[in-house]
Amino acid sequence: MKKVIDIKAMQYITLFEEVTRVTAKDCVLRDDQIIFIVNMGDVGTAVGPKGLNVKKLEQKLKKKIKIIGYSDDLNDFIRSMVAPLQLEEINENNGVVELTAKDLKTRGLLIGRNASILRGYESIVQRFFPIKELKVK
Numbered sequence: 001m002k003k004v005i006d007i008k009a010m011q012y013i014t015l016f017e018e019v020t021r022v023t024a025k026d027c028v029l030r031d032d033q034i035i036f037i038v039n040m041g042d043v044g045t046a047v048g049p050k051g052l053n054v055k056k057l058e059q060k061l062k063k064k065i066k067i068i069g070y071s072d073d074l075n076d077f078i079r080s081m082v083a084p085l086q087l088e089e090i091n092e093n094n095g096v097v098e099l100t101a102k103d104l105k106t107r108g109l110l111i112g113r114n115a116s117i118l119r120g121y122e123s124i125v126q127r128f129f130p131i132k133e134l135k136v137k
Helices: 007-020 040-047 049-061 074-082 104-111 113-128
Strands: 024-029 033-039 064-070 087-093 096-101 133-136
Touching: 007 024, 007 033, 007 040, 007 049, 024 113, 033 040, 040 049, 040 064, 040 074, 049 064, 064 074, 074 087, 074 096, 074 113, 096 104, 104 113, 104 133, 113 133
Parallel strands: 033 064, 096 133
Antiparallel strands: 024 033, 087 096
């Protein structure tokens, strides 16, 4: 459970909380995207009516914004993280979590080029849950 928040992430969290009036649990910085993790019940409020808060943040920060609902349940957290993509099932065995995609297109979108998207998802899950690896089958 590695969770390191640097100064830049703290600034983004402060702005996020000012715009959305929702407390962020975490902020993950990517090259082209900023991911905020909030409690599951706060996702709708954070997104805002018709996505207004997300649009405001994207304009101010000049990056794509994704909001993930946090749950203490690994399956619920992963489903929230990969949304709007749909998963058939999630199985965890000895720290290896296998995601079963509904179809080949979904499988490709979950993995990404050179597994970059999957490794990104894996690093986010590892911030909250003691898993070794994410796999897609």
